[in-house]
Amino acid sequence: MVTKNDICHEHTNYLASKFNVVMRKLILTLLVASVAFYGNAQNAVSVKTDITQLQDGMLAITVAPGHHGMDTLIYAMPKIVPGTYSIYDFGNMLRQVKAYDLHGDTLAVVRLDENRWMIPKGNKLSHLSYLAAPTFTDPAGKKVFEPAGTRFELDRTFLFNSFAMVGYFEGLKDENYAFEVVRPADFYGASALERKALNDTTDLFTAQGYFDFHDSPIMYARPDTASFMVGETEVQVAIYSPGGSLDAAFVSEKLEPIMFGAKEYLGGALPVPKYVVLISLMQGMGNSGGFGALEHFYSTVFVMPEMGRDYLSKTIQDVVAHEFFHIVTPLNIHSEHIHDYDFNNPQMSRHLWLYEGVTEYTSHHMQVKQGLIDPDEFLSTIRSKISQASGFNDTLPFTELSLGALDVHKNQYMNVYMKGALIGMCLDLLLCDLSDGAYGLPELMMRLSERYGPDRHFWDEELFDVIAEMTFPEVREFFRRYVEGPEPLPLEEYLLKAGVQLQRNLQIRELTLGGFLPGKNKERNRMEIVTSIGINSFGRELGVQKGDMLVSINAIDLSPENFSDGVELFKQRYKEGDNVTLVVERENEKGQLKTHKLKAKAQGVDRTVSLRIRYMPEPDERQRLVRKRWINY
Template sequence: MKKLIFLFSLCAMCLSSFSQGVEKYRVKLDLSNVVNDELEVEITVPKVTKDVVEFQMPKIVPGTYSISDFGRFITRLDAYDTTGNPIAIKKLGVNRWEIRNAQRLKTFRYRIEDSFDTKLDNVIFEPAGTNFEEGKNFVLNNFGIIGYLSDMKNYPYEVEIRKPKKLYGASSLPQKMISPDKDIWLAKDYFHLHDNPIMYCEPDTATIPVGNCEVLISVYSPNKILTADAVKENVGATLEAQRKYLGGILPVDKYAILIYLFDGASLSGSAGALEHSTSTVFSFPEGDPEQLASSIRDVTAHEFFHIVTPLNIHSEQIHNYNFIEPKMSKHLWMYEGCTEYAAQHVQVKYDLMSEEDFLDVMRQKMLVASVYNDTLPFTKMSKHVLDKYENQYGNVYQKGALIGMCLDILLLEKSNGEMDLQQLMRTLAKEYGAHKPFEDEKLFEIIGEKTYPEIQAFLETYVGGPAQLPFAEILNKVGVEYAAEKEVSKITFGGISLGYNIEKQLIQVNGLDNANDFAKKIGFKTGDLLYKLNGEELTPTAFQDVYNRFVKETQEGDKIEITVLRKKKDDFKEKTLKAKAQKVNTMERHYVKMMENPSEEQLKLRKAWLTAKE
């Protein structure tokens, strides 16, 4: 019944939001007709008034920060006039085709290949790609299938998709028509279309009401390992906490979680998700269902917060996005960094994570951030993330989140606990919403005007400048001890070097050069694949959580069993290794711990930081 309510609400919305008489793009796809792993696309275009236009496919799409060149997946492109006669096309580049005498232009037809199993170079990360698996699954990131005319991206789109009756299409897009063998989806313009993926598969769906927002979950699991109901059970509490964290009213009324699971290895060798304004596409390997659902919950916590930024708060570069030659914003620290911080902070604030675990998460971010260039101004990296600083992008989820943490604490201190980072975001959203961008160069000044001069100075010094974040000074305000390095005694995993075996999708022992006594007693060998630790599977998605619990909960002398897959001739055989847990003295970098005797002032600020207001 909830599914029917969701669908009827979509239909009602689209009838009131889209005019029937407006010039628009009309797109036709037939999922029942896949030939050589290709779909045929037909696009009827709005009336063209220019002599010369370009048909374009995106080179880059928001949220990916790398070149995709979706035009390369087109194997044949033809154009026709109103009478069905061909019109000459000149290819200008990978993603651009020129059409002259364009007033005659009526229709494009082309065949396009999916990206999930392409033989082309420059493999696309699956959540940003396309999958055409006839009769089973279609991941339709629309930017990888449907193009547009230059200077005509603001026209509405109507997308008609014919399909096998057994397949169900899930998306946040409004629908004009739903029938057993045909759906019609509506988009306000190309940006709206590109920002709303669709996934077709045999229906396995669930819905969650989150305040004023209806969240749709759709799962494709080829071996039925994971169900939508299992995901719902895992993400429900987190989504409700996020609603409270964002002030109770969400800026969207529908959201889609589209989960594609694969059996074996993906072409990119990666797993993860790509956020959109009102949806997220996941691509994960099938595995332990509890670990899968847990991993999806953790990623959803990040992606769902993108309904705040960049959906509601963004610069001109995002508002007027150029899919061929995009200009990057300076503020990835806010779009991705503060979003990642919020995804962790919401869990501790609403008792989904302990304070100690939260500090450990932030410490891990300090450790990972240290492998990046810590004196490179974050705004400079962000501005040039597509070229010379491409290899620094991963730091947005590390140092970017730490910037968010520091900013949150400073805001609480200056406002005596009244304004935090989320209150700042809500303040910005009142002036700079979905339809009004801010000037990229003026954001620090804008924030300073709405908060305190010290906040602007912090941003200019530590985000716009080369200075390293002052962790000791800021964490001291909330009664947290910080040391860049400190000797500690802790449970050891052996001091072994680890890597990733793509073929087996397991963590691998890469080397024993720094192995300690525990590693020798338990008997690790180079090439061992880590399969289980005390009975818990060590999948790539679960490894960090299992390892963290091992270090935190194990006592010296406890019996430890580690199951490895060890190569024997041409195959791997299970072998269980046993030893007693050992502690070692080690220098711990980025040491963080709650102070044993914080002052009353520190406790008050810590409470404002880590505890939800009653």
């Protein structure tokens, strides 16, 4: 998964108030769900629901176990699901769990713990019936990361992460699942699951076992879908955007280059026949305060607040790239803990550096390697990973962080996206170097997927040895010191292998613009000096004033769109003592805008740069070789 917490939380109350309105309306119209439909499927767990009605905002669900030879049955909801690394206790989302026999009489149900119910006379059970509350708006359950949750909005949209509303009978986890959904005639349920329409208003989804069922989310709404082919793989996009900021055609256009880039990066073919991207937008922030996506074998669920199209589409590109590369790991390269996933007693792996770190690194690395972003943008992403990682404990061995991610090291978890990604980068650089530019991390990942794949796991304790055996002994040393051990990553040394210079707390002398902080004047579309505070001796010699609108400096454009690039260019092109002409627009006493040419000799100032990372303009031959293999630059 990937979670983004870096935006403002100003709309938090919106959903809550909307929910109240929906609730009131429901109570007034006395909508009562009918649960008069239940199990008829043979040798499959049969789940049924009807999304044309809600009870107090909750969805009525029936679950029939089908044929089984057990006296007592235990119905379990997951405590946690793969990819989330948080305990959610989805049992808390179920209310009024009742058991019925074939005659419609109730059977005793004993709640064993937060997530499990026992039906002592399980051999008599026809079906269970209960209400499922939506994680998006239910105040009682844990704050569930929205991409792992459920959203029920009558006549608008339903998002099913089935593990948050349907469980499994212990001992029957491998039974097939049949999921019948009654829906409004004009609704479409997008999903990677096998499906057929039973009639105009009923869909039947089928899955082979609970793992497949839990792994395939469904999103219902009035259809806004698009699809495109990437080689042999069909990519489908389905969107629910209540504020209309996105539509499926627009998102497909943005995702196409990402998916084609991924195909090339993975050696020419995508590893799945189809991939479904479900995007559920919210008006305001959700319950959990974060947004992002969760990965699945054949799909991903992406939940985000409605925002500007450009910001949304860039975020969707990065996030979908991340989720898609989860097909490589952990879906195709994973340890025994994920292979036999225990939804109620999960064992953590020590390899989050791989599952989340390498995946996050790959999502950006693919984009630079395939020419979708330029090398400077890639370095600036690396720079922000380094600076964000510095907020976490750098001497906590990463394998320990990983093993304790659910409990003791919960507060360090987010570092899997920062330092985890940097571990991926260092391993990539090390491989490019040791192999004399013959291969890097993508090639290693492909060899690992061939060796393991979805049906074969590695042993958690052995992976480092296996990778070293497949590559170089130095790689074992790298894992020992920087992933299993407490030593911080030798970023400077490793980046230098590719002719990238990383410097910290660097004292530099550079040209000044005048010491002022300009702000954007939207009306005039100019950068404006909003306060005279900070104006230095160069600014005073020029004679800048509060209210001046910046036009150009030595003919370099200083409009808002070009401002930071323009300032950089000015600093690079001129030196102290050069003639400088700053053109500004200034209002006169009559309120008319007049152009002024302010002149002075360029001056320098001393500044400390906490972190500087840049390509060396003249790398040596060795560095050129490594850099070429690394990012094709």
